[in-house]
Amino acid sequence: MVPVVIDWDALKLAAVTAAENSYAPYSKLHVGAAALTASGDIVTGVNVENASYGLTFCAEVSLVGALVTQGSGRPIAVMVTDGDGNPLTPCGRCRQVLIEMGGPELAINETHTAAELLPDAFLPDDLPGAD
Numbered sequence: 332m333v334p335v336v337i338d339w340d341a342l343k344l345a346a347v348t349a350a351e352n353s354y355a356p357y358s359k360l361h362v363g364a365a366a367l368t369a370s371g372d373i374v375t376g377v378n379v380e381n382a383s384y385g386l387t388f389c390a391e392v393s394l395v396g397a398l399v400t401q402g403s404g405r406p407i408a409v410m411v412t413d414g415d416g417n418p419l420t421p422c423g424r425c426r427q428v429l430i431e432m433g434g435p436e437l438a439i440n441e442t443h444t445a446a447e448l449l450p451d452a453f454l455p456d457d458l459p460g461a462d
Contacts, residue, residue, distance in 0.1 A: 335371055335407060339441045342367055342410035343418075346390075349375035350414040353390065356380060361414035364390035366398060366406035366433075374403050391425035395432050408438040420448070427452065 342365045350363030355378055362378040376394025380387045390411060398406060409429060411419045418440045421429060426449040429437060435446035435454075446452065 335367065335369055337367055337408045337438060337441075339408075339410065342373065342408060343412060343416055345373050345375050346410045346412040347414065347416045349377050349390070350412065353377035353414075354379045357382070357384075362390040362411065362419060363414070364394040364409060364411045366394055366403075367408040368398070368403045368405065369407050370404060372403050374398050374401060374406075389422060389425050391421050392428055395428050398432060406433040406437060408441075409433065410440055418442075423449075430454065 345365035346363035350361040353361040355361050357380050364376045366374050374397050376390045378390045430445040430452045437445040
């Protein structure tokens with residue numbers, strides 16, 4: 332298999348463009364996330380806030396939902412930005428969601444791997460009876 336070249340500028344543009352569609356009436360922080368899959372597809376997600384704050388979901392969670400819904404497969408790179416294109420580091424919950432989908436080697440924001448952001452992560456192999 333030929334390795335996919337990660338075009339970080341294209342991922343950033345996709346994240347910024349997606350952020351325009353986020354629903355952030357409370358924080359006013361519009362967040363977009365874009366993932367590159369091994370097949371070269373770019374898939375996006377946005378944050379969606381809720382008046383009951385605990386029901387808010389981050390752009391990365393929305394992104395993973397889109398990856399699964401579209402059958403896009405595992406991401407190899409993810410970029411998360413605010414609406415102005417400033418990179419945002421995923422929160423702890425999102426780090427766990429991303430490492431489950433992309434594995435420890437998932438590149439995040441061009442500067443880290445998922446394993447660097449979440450060392451000693453809990454992964455499917457840690458579950459009893461996992462293959």
